[in-house]
Amino acid sequence: MSGDVQAARAGRTRSHALRVRRMLSVLALLAATAACGAGASTDTGSPTAAPADGPKVLRILAGSEIKDLEPLLKRAEDAAGVRVVLSYAGTLDGADRVASGGADGKYDATWFSSNRYLSLIDGATARLSTQTKIMVSPVLLGLKASKARELGWDGKPVTWNDIAAAASARKFTFGMTSPAASNSGFSALVGVTAALSDAGEAVDKPQIEAATPKLKQFFSAQTLTAGSSGWLADAYAKQGTVDGLVNYESVLLGLNASGRLAEPLTLIYPGDGVVTADYPLTLLSSATPDKKELYGKLAAWLRGPEVQREIMTTTYRRPIVPEVRPDRRFGSASLVELPFPNRRSAADELIGVYLNQVRRPSRTLFVLDTSGSMEGDRIDALKQALTALSGADTSVSGSFSRFRDRETVTMIPFNSAPGTPQTFTLPERDPGPTLQRIRSYGEALEARGGTAIFDSLRAGYEQARSSAGSGDFTSIVLMTDGDNTDGSSYEDFASYYRSLPVKFRTFVVIFGDSNVNEMGKIAQLTGGATFDARSGALAAAFKEIRGYQ
Amino acid sequence: MKRWIGVGLALLLGGAVVVALVVGNRGGGTKPRELTLVRGVIGSEKKPFFDDQRVRAVFAGHGLRVEVDTAGSRQIASSVDLKKYGFAFPSSAPAAEKIKRDQGAGRTFAPFSSPMAIATFKPIVDVLAKAGVVRDSGQGYQVLDMRKYLDLVAKGTRWDKLPGNTAYPARKRVLLTTTDVRTSNSAAMYLSIAGYVANGDDVVTSTAQGAKVAQAVAPLFLDQGYSETSTEAPFEDYLSLGMGKTPMLMVYEAQYASRLFAGDGSIRPDMRLLYPSPTVLSKHTLVPLSPQGAEVGRLLQEDPELGRLAALYGFRTASAKAFDDLVAKVKAPLPASVIDVVEPPDYDRLEGMITAIDRLYRSGAAPSSTP
Known part of the structure; x- marks a missing residue:
């Protein structure tokens, strides 16, 4: 086991610049040393290779967003009797595979930051069994403290309309992930569109059309893009010209705590609403009864008050169980949740409009x-x-x-x-x-x-x-x-x-x-x-x- | 240790507990009693009850070991292969009626029920009271007037447009949060309520009425945007994330009551429970598919200890005493009984309306806010 952990660590150090690898790479937390061979790097997977299985192994197809939980998940074996083996995939890529049945038999569960898009694909919900939310994090704008002050957004209620107006006047620039590759970008796009469309209900084609000019204004200030939230945060930390980031609250708080920023980010909680990731640990319908039991154990362990508190303190995500209350770092703003589209056509239209018309x-x-x-x-x-x-x-x-x-x-x-x-x-x-x-x-x-x-x-x-x-x-x-x-x-x-x-x-x-x-x-x-x-x-x-x- | 923290997750302990009980029961060196396994397929909201070790102990005392799988009530009635089960226990009478008919079951048991209710917050109640949508029932609890609520929705009213609303000036539509009506029983119960009102205060009894009503009430679901598939998930959001995310949520009274009875602090002082007027009862109805399944039904209905335990989970049982005692004990703000209860439509009518709404989802038709 320790050899395995070391292999993973060595892989990670070496991969500093190689951080973004094949998203399908199999990261064996505890189990797969034998399969990888000594000294193997972490990118041993191919899209078709199934992760190593075993009696206590729960194979999870996950979004790279949950990578920061690896240290915690390593302890699940001793604490909950479940060996977690994670394989990573992008949100839409993962959705593709689950919906098409490509995940059946290779994985027992999925763990993405949200199942919303996946649920819109025809036939996908039948492939999902129990879904258990583990934690939550809203997608927000984080802005250099000096810039936030300059714009007068420090401790004052701000709406997406205010943000879009300032963006349009090029008063600030920001980075965001691609909505086609990563959930944080997609959530932000949905939220901004819902807010700017002024409709109040879930966005559909007419609302998207109406909001397109305002969306163009807003995204004219986007000067940094990325395929994953983690890479975006790294890229942001390494530069000084971009003023802020649209990302999960957890990533923004994590950056502030990392000591890597020349200037801390002020978190802007738009008064007109946000879209929140809820990280549902999801059992696949194809999972065997043994795996179902392991799934239940892991979910229960992750939702215990102590683990919930640890998730909150170490990864800056809000706890999902009501017994554990978010601490002061999360502020006291009541976050209005913006409606999320309930049709595939609307979601796809939105991504298409962003890629082909709105973004630079x-x-x-x-x-x-x-x-x-x-x-x-x-x-x-x-x-x-x-x-x-x-x-x-x-x-x-x-x-x-x-x-x-x-x-x-x-x-x-x-x-x-x-x-x-x-x-x-x-x-x-x-x-x-x-x-x-x-x-x-x-x-x-x-x-x-x-x-x-x-x-x-x-x-x-x-x-x-x-x-x-x-x-x-x-x-x-x-x-x-x-x-x-x-x-x-x-x-x-x-x-x-x-x-x-x-x-x-x-x-x-x-x-x-x-x-x-x-x-x-x-x-x-x-x-x-x-x-x-x-x-x-x-x-x-x-x-x-x-x-x- | 708060007794209820682990309630939703007690399933893990299930296996170990049975062994312990059997061993524990063996007394003076006699062999452990062989338990008969009965499998059931149930609505997910009853799983914590069936996984409770005290419930398992009662069944074990009667020589039964009950194992359950969960599925949506509509699924149980339509797509679940019932051959491997000794009983089906959906959360609504219409689904049970369909199963009974399909399976040729002789009888059913309805051991517990729960009225549909609305979990919300004091500032929301105040704003809606000002708008005339929430009023006192005169029976010691507040109700949401469904007729007035439907009018509000029909006008596409946004929270920030409600007069005098400084407490929740959100720029989103006034809409009750529900689960996905295509998969979840609680949303189907809500559809029954809204359908009753939209049908001129009458239960939908014909296909023609159903088609008209479905068209009228579809925006209640479609305009919400994405909705979850199981009732527990949005309730959890309500408890943890509060008013911003979920200002009003359609729930089973049992969900709210069980948290109150547990006294675990998850129901905070600004939380309120309203009842829609009219409301419907979610009548949890067990359809026996084997003699052992019938025995499970009989015990649930007749065993006082099981009744007491069901009340702990917030269900109202045949004898009102268990529930009332708990209400008195924790001084829960829950009424002894809820009046203005109407019947849901029969299975085929309800199914017809859900199918019609499903078609609207699929057609991609823009939700219309004018029913």
């Missing part, structure tokens, strides 16, 4: 390895990944990962030298023909020659610099399957990067025989992240990166 457009550069070693399955996987992003992936998460209306996509294939950049600009509506052109472009890629990673990455940055529009989200994706064989070195690139007046993040896909160390260094240098596609599908890694673009 993205400019995305793909620096793609087409060297000789990519020949065969690898180049096919790359083509498939590009096809999926061009609208061929019709799953819930896939349909929100496609190249978006108003997005500028540049492809820079490379081998012994960078190839000619090819740029595609998606129009404001009717993206079909452009998507088709991207697909054809991808289909025509051929594998040959050497691997000039750093010359090509540099070409990507040059291209980004020459074309970046102000206000766009610009990022670079680097995908390579091997070592650098031609041209400049990592060190050359690093000194080039440091000299740049405007920085862009690089999201690195580790594939085939990638040099993991060097790839990690690129991600760390540029404030990006690595996505490991060595054991999973390349398309899944590309899809996950979309949350950060």
Whole structure:
């Protein structure tokens, strides 16, 4: 057991820049040492691998939001007789798998920050058995203390309308996760829309339409995006130009307590309401009676007053059992809960409107390895990944990962030298023909020659610099399957990067025989992240990166 | 240790407890008594009762070990495979009536009931009283006038538009929170109440009435947005998160009463229980599917100790005494009896209305606030 814990810890340290990995990676808390092998890193999973099972093991498909409960859950074996094995997935990706039955038999339970979206998918509720809420955390705006004071929001009632007005006047900027990838972003989007639509009931198409102009104003101030709440908080802590964050109260309080912020965040509790995550630990209908019993034990243990108090003190989430009252840190504001859509069509419409009309457009550069070693399955996987992003992936998460209306996509294939950049600009509506052109472009890629990673990455940055529009989200994706064989070195690139007046993040896909160390260094240098596609599908890694673009 | 903290979770202890009891009962070296296993499928709100070790002890005293699975009442009546069960124990009379008919059961037992009620807060009661929606029943408790409430909803009234409302100026619609009417019995009971009023103060008895009424009352459910599938979840929100999240919640009186009787402090001083006028009784009705199942029904109805325990869980039983004693003991603000109770429609009519509302969910039609 201790060996396992160590392996996990070593993995985590090493993964500082690699924090965002394949979301499907299996993190074995207590049980899976044997399966992983000594010294294995934590990203051993593939989308199809089932986590290790055992008589006392409860296999939980979870949102990465609950990662901070790992230390607590480790104790569940001694305290409750349940060995918790967690596997992580993004909210919509997880919803996809549960609704399609893909989680049945591989997992016994799920634990996402909310089941609301999942419940809207046809047939999904039949796959869920008992749901037990464990804790709650509202999604709020946290703003640098000085900025909050400047805006006069310090200790004064503020509404989403006030916030939208200030955002529209560019009086502050903020970061938020992608609503298509993460529950905090989705909850915020629902809340802001409900508040701005002025309707008072659950939002539906007409309300979304009515609120769209105001939503555009509000989100014009969003200058940082991410695929996960944890990464967003990290990215925020490392910089100084963004003024605030839309995130769970727990993440905001946690950041304040972490000592990592130059200036603490003032939490703004909008008077017109919030959307609250309630973290339902949910038994799958497919679970066997033994697992059902383990589930009951774990749920009971987690809801005991002592554990509830510990969750509150260590993770800043509010307790769900009435016996334990939230302490002073949570303030005394009565939080009005805004209605959540009760139809899939409304939820999807909202995400679609956000991605394609409301948010600032993205400019995305793909620096793609087409060297000789990519020949065969690898180049096919790359083509498939590009096809999926061009609208061929019709799953819930896939349909929100496609190249978006108003997005500028540049492809820079490379081998012994960078190839000619090819740029595609998606129009404001009717993206079909452009998507088709991207697909054809991808289909025509051929594998040959050497691997000039750093010359090509540099070409990507040059291209980004020459074309970046102000206000766009610009990022670079680097995908390579091997070592650098031609041209400049990592060190050359690093000194080039440091000299740049405007920085862009690089999201690195580790594939085939990638040099993991060097790839990690690129991600760390540029404030990006690595996505490991060595054991999973390349398309899944590309899809996950979309949350950060 | 507060006795009730673990109530909802007592299931864990179940297995261990039975063993202990059997061993404990064996007395002077005689062999432990062999218990007959009876399986039941029940509405989830009764699970804590069946998992209570004292309840299990009474059954064990009669040679029975009762194990239960939970399912929504509508599910029990329509989709649950009843072959492996000795009894079905849904939370409403209409569902029980359907099961009885389908299974050809000879009789049913209705050992306990609970009126539908509204868990809310004092500031909300005051605001609604000012708006004329809440009034005194003259029987020592306050009621929510359903007719006036439906009028308020029909106008799309928002909390911040209610005259003189400084206590809860939320910019959201005045709507009772309920569970999902497609899965949960408490919401179906609410539908019965609203349907009665919308049908001109009469029980819905025809398909044509049902179709019209469903259309009229659908916004009560659709306009709420997302609603939960089980009654315990929103009640928990009510208790823990308070007025901001759940200003008014449709509950079984038993949920609120059991917390009061437990004296665990979860019912705080500003919390109030109203009764809709009219209301309906959730009549927990056991349909025996085997002779042992019938014995469970008989014991629930006749055994005084089981009646006393059921009252602890907030249920009203055949003999009012158990409930009344508890009310007196903790000085609970609960009426001895609730008047203005109407009957729910029969199963087919109720099912027809739920199906019609389900169609509106699916059609994606924008909720209309004008019934």
